[in-house]
Amino acid sequence: MNKAPTSFLATLRAIAACAVGIAMSIPFFASAEVTSPVLAINEDAATAKITVQALRGNVSVLMGSGGNIGVLSEPDGKLLVDAGIAVSKPRLKAALDGISTLPPKFLINTHWHWDHTDGNEWVHDEGATIIAHENVLKRLLDRTRVIEWGYTFPPVAPGALPTVTYVKQKTIKFADETVILTNHGSGHSDGDTTVYFKKADVLQLGDIFWNGHYPFIDYGAGGSIDGMIRLATIGLTQGTANTIIVPGHGPVGDRAQLKEYRDMLVSIRKNVSTLKKQGKSLAEIVAQKPTAKFDAKYGDYVIDPAFFTLLVYTGV
């Protein structure tokens, strides 16, 4: 979702505002029917156009179905990083066939969220072995509630589960590309994987990096603002100065954009922490707009300024 329709964003913002309202015990939308953003995003994905962007070497990215999807295409088949939303299957399949008609052999999940794993089952059915951090398997096996999204995810189907898991690092040799999976500890969740395509010099960070948008942080699954900052900072040291960086959401970026994003996280964390230490309530802090300097650039998407303030407030 690079450019979402206005009504879709409006729905998400209503929910974001509602989440903040609940957290601040303010009776927002007392009579409004609120749809979970999960349903709104699924609805959007059912018709969203899938775009294909060639990056470098044999690596491309597909956008338009939940999180960004990395694709390594080799003579042996494909390796995918994340699987988007299941209802996008026909359009994702057409986009993948446009790169090559060879089947997916591997699918790596950057983390457990459904906008990155909902397509697991059909990609597995096409022949892919699913690989993820061990905590991703744990969450997909269980019922998991994301309070901020107002949604409980049921356990996924057996075919959607990762069958290969790792803890700290795993290297996959695929044709002449070396793919390095690393977990640097908790950031966006407790099962984040960064994927580095060594030959192509492309780094996919999953939802540690939202390029040009305030990010979601999954506290319920071990994420935190400090973890996000730490992992974004590590991302700046991965690869080379010319590394192409694929975020979980937003356009493909580079080190300069990742640094700007990391600095934004640091700055807002400092602002919110200072106000919280002064004893101010969440409502008072939101009213003081601690994100103001960054809102024009980062605040126009799923996580609006008030919602992001809540997410930072939770962790300081």
Ligand SMILES: [Zn+2]
């Ligand atoms: Zn996520």
